[in-house]
Amino acid sequence: MLSRDYAGAIFERTDARRALAEEVGRVLEGNAGLTAEERIVRLEVPAGDLDPLRWLGSQVMRPRSFWSGREDGTAVAAVGVADVVEGDGTAPDASLRERLALLSSGARYYGGLRFDPERGADEEWGAFGAHRFVLPRFELLRRGDEATLACNLVLPRDAERAGELLDELEGLTVPEGWPGSDGPLPTPVSRVDRPDRAGWGENVRSALEAFEAGRMDKVVLARRVDLGFGEDLDAVSLMETLREATPGCFHFLVEPEDGAAFLGASPERLFRREGRGISSEAVAGTRPRGASEVDDAELREELLGSAKDQAEHSIVRVSIEESLGALCRELKVEDRASEMKLARGRHLVSRIRGILREGVSDADVLAALHPTPAVGGYPKGEAIGEIRALEPFDRGWYAGPIGWIGADGAEFAVGIRSGLVRGGRLSLYSGAGIVVGSTPDGEWAEIEQKISDFTRVFGLDPEERDARA
Numbered sequence: 001m002l003s004r005d006y007a008g009a010i011f012e013r014t015d016a017r018r019a020l021a022e023e024v025g026r027v028l029e030g031n032a033g034l035t036a037e038e039r040i041v042r043l044e045v046p047a048g049d050l051d052p053l054r055w056l057g058s059q060v061m062r063p064r065s066f067w068s069g070r071e072d073g074t075a076v077a078a079v080g081v082a083d084v085v086e087g088d089g090t091a092p093d094a095s096l097r098e099r100l101a102l103l104s105s106g107a108r109y110y111g112g113l114r115f116d117p118e119r120g121a122d123e124e125w126g127a128f129g130a131h132r133f134v135l136p137r138f139e140l141l142r143r144g145d146e147a148t149l150a151c152n153l154v155l156p157r158d159a160e161r162a163g164e165l166l167d168e169l170e171g172l173t174v175p176e177g178w179p180g181s182d183g184p185l186p187t188p189v190s191r192v193d194r195p196d197r198a199g200w201g202e203n204v205r206s207a208l209e210a211f212e213a214g215r216m217d218k219v220v221l222a223r224r225v226d227l228g229f230g231e232d233l234d235a236v237s238l239m240e241t242l243r244e245a246t247p248g249c250f251h252f253l254v255e256p257e258d259g260a261a262f263l264g265a266s267p268e269r270l271f272r273r274e275g276r277g278i279s280s281e282a283v284a285g286t287r288p289r290g291a292s293e294v295d296d297a298e299l300r301e302e303l304l305g306s307a308k309d310q311a312e313h314s315i316v317r318v319s320i321e322e323s324l325g326a327l328c329r330e331l332k333v334e335d336r337a338s339e340m341k342l343a344r345g346r347h348l349v350s351r352i353r354g355i356l357r358e359g360v361s362d363a364d365v366l367a368a369l370h371p372t373p374a375v376g377g378y379p380k381g382e383a384i385g386e387i388r389a390l391e392p393f394d395r396g397w398y399a400g401p402i403g404w405i406g407a408d409g410a411e412f413a414v415g416i417r418s419g420l421v422r423g424g425r426l427s428l429y430s431g432a433g434i435v436v437g438s439t440p441d442g443e444w445a446e447i448e449q450k451i452s453d454f455t456r457v458f459g460l461d462p463e464e465r466d467a468r469a
């Protein structure tokens with residue numbers, strides 16, 4: 001027997017779909033045959049207590065995506081495409097600006113960019129494109145305890161598609177078994193490291209030689225760890241578990257086609273824009289959390305007092321200051337790094353705030369900021385060259401900007417602490433800032449600690465010993 005509350009909740013959710021269908025029908029009928037200028041209309045109805053990831057996991061419509069901010073407590077699950085801006089260029093410039101001019105308040109394009117758009121994509125990243133921003137057809141948003149079901153329409157073009165749209169809306173499922181719990185995630189049966197330990201040692205030594213020769217000050221080198229599973233991995237369930245394990249992070253999932261999903265839990269903001277106001281942050285320099293309070297306090301002091309980590313960090317701060325300085329009429333930079341504490345790790349952080357000059361677009365900010373030396377290096381060009389020469393894989397969207405752009409604001413995380421699900425394989429990507437004072441073993445262990453957010457949810461305990469090396 002269904003409890004009264006449970007039955008009531010189901011009724012409310014089915015009702016949301018019906019209410020939205022009525023709204024959509026009304027707007028499309030009113031616009032049939034009109035040759036008005038193109039515009040985006042967003043329709044929203046209350047949807048009770050639905051959970052966005054639960055909702056997303058039960059949808060059959062593709063593509064799917066998920067975004068939740070670090071502080072604002074809003075989570076957005078989305079399916080389908082009302083409009084898309086994609087391309088091979090380094091930044092989504094003119095076309096996106098044109099589409100944004102059509103936005104009604106509340107509508108946002110969600111998407112991201114490859115770390116290195118000038119490097120051709122390897123096959124596993126093929127579906128993602130160099131940059132891709134989607135105005136979803138349907139969204140389930142949750143702010144606090146309240147969910148909202150939304151539909152984005154591009155008029156007059158969607159007025160021709162009334163039947164198709166109402167069918168799609170009809171096809172949106174209401175999750176069953178709520179508030180049910182899923183079984184545990186599968187256990188990996190294989191692990192392959194790229195590069196392996198010997199190759200990593202060579203890469204780090206090659207970077208150290210470049211510093212000695214005066215060619216570079218810093219380069220962030222990454223590793224890829226492939227976990228193999230005996231069955232297909234459900235990306236939405238993984239996102240759900242990862243999200244619980246990583247409070248205080250940006251959470252994202254992009255699934256452009258069935259069986260290929262990029263997802264992660266990043267602590268790092270690339271930038272947030274509200275009107276002309278912009279905030280960014282330098283996040284670099286790392287230690288794990290301690291097992292005991294005493295241990296934890298020691299690690300905190302060790303990080304704050306580490307000359308190597310402070311140097312690794314200040315290169316990022318100075319570079320962001322330079323990039324944003326050129327675009328802002330006011331800029332304030334914290335001159336001292338403080339600690340960012342995460343569930344399993346800690347970083348040095350310095351915050352930056354400014355006011356953008358008139359006419360500077362989000363695409364301009366993306367082009368100026370990305371990649372910061374928290375994921376690229378310094379100088380930028382040399383570091384990218386070194387990454388291309390040394391890393392034996394395509395980073396794809398790992399370490400690229402990921403987030404949303406709306407009419408009055410935008411927000412991008414740096415797409416780190418992330419992985420690519422392809423059928424029964426999860427490729428985890430993670431990097432470490434190599435500077436003078438780095439050692440192959442120390443940076444290997446730092447990356448092990450960074451990927452432990454993921455490996456722990458599969459029950460693989462990282463070697464704590466290594467993480468402290």
Ligand SMILES: C=C(O[C@H]1C=CC=C(C(=O)O)[C@@H]1O)C(=O)O
Pocket residue numbers: 220268283284285286312347373374375416417429430431432433450
């Ligand atoms: C490049 C990554 O982390 C960056 C962000 C914070 C700390 C970092 C570090 O201490 O090396 C990295 O620069 C990653 O997680 O893949």
Ligand SMILES: [Mg+2]
Pocket residue numbers: 284285286312432433446
């Ligand atoms: Mg580091």
